[in-house]
Amino acid sequence: MRTKIIFTFLLINFYSYVASNETINENKIYKNLRCLVCQGQSISDSNSDFAVTLKLVVNDLIEKGKSEEEIYNFLSDKYGDWILYKPKFNLENLALWFLPYFVLFLGGLIILYIIRKKVKKT
């Protein structure tokens, strides 16, 4: 009985997880789109004419069944990558994506070196 209950809960969780991944959250998209006529605002934070129009277009694209990725590609085609807050993962932005990990790794190596040196001294 207990196994059945656990299995049912797992199944419900799995389905809700899949459903949440399939549903496109328009607010998430709005937050990742820069309002080009505003100062440091996303279209989510702005009520400017441009932001309102872009929200309408995003909603239309969602209704047409476009994925989040397809919406970003469409808009960056029209306005360039500058419209996206989260930079695309491509060769041009490779340093941007990997530099933090590299710095973390380098910092770890330096700390390791210092600790080893101290241990040797003692």
Place this chain on the structure above:
Amino acid sequence: MQKTIKLTISVFIFFILLVFYLSLNKVSNYDTENLVGNKLNQIKLESLEGINYITNKNLKKNSYTLINFWASWCAPCRVEHPFLMELSEIKNLKILGVNFKDKKDNALNFLDSLGNPYHYLAKDIKGKQSVNFGIYGIPESILIDKDFIVIKKFVGPLNFEDLNEIKKIVSSL
């Protein structure tokens, strides 16, 4: 080992400074450079009268087309209007005017009083079509060739320099 670390740190600091230098000297505003050379594939705009659509098929026969986004409520559009009137007389160039978030009566009154430079008139009531052209405010103009390739995009009202530049491009045919 110590030498390697010092060298790595030095290279890293130099790299960070280089990134800062390059980033601070880079203009981070939106520019239209990436649009030049792109092809405008699916042009489909409802005519101002609302009776038909203006598509690539209509513009295919033109050597050059200037797509101009305007509205009667837009003050800078009045400033550029005389330049558009002058451009409308050029043989190789046709002008498509897209009336942006405007009322039809106001748009027609605007053209009655200032003259109509447009060979084609379309409307974009909600402004959604303008996104297909990478427009973010008006007035904006896009010069395309017969293959619908964007040759130049003009953000803001056209001025005397723009007029001469368009004339030069169009006459180079």
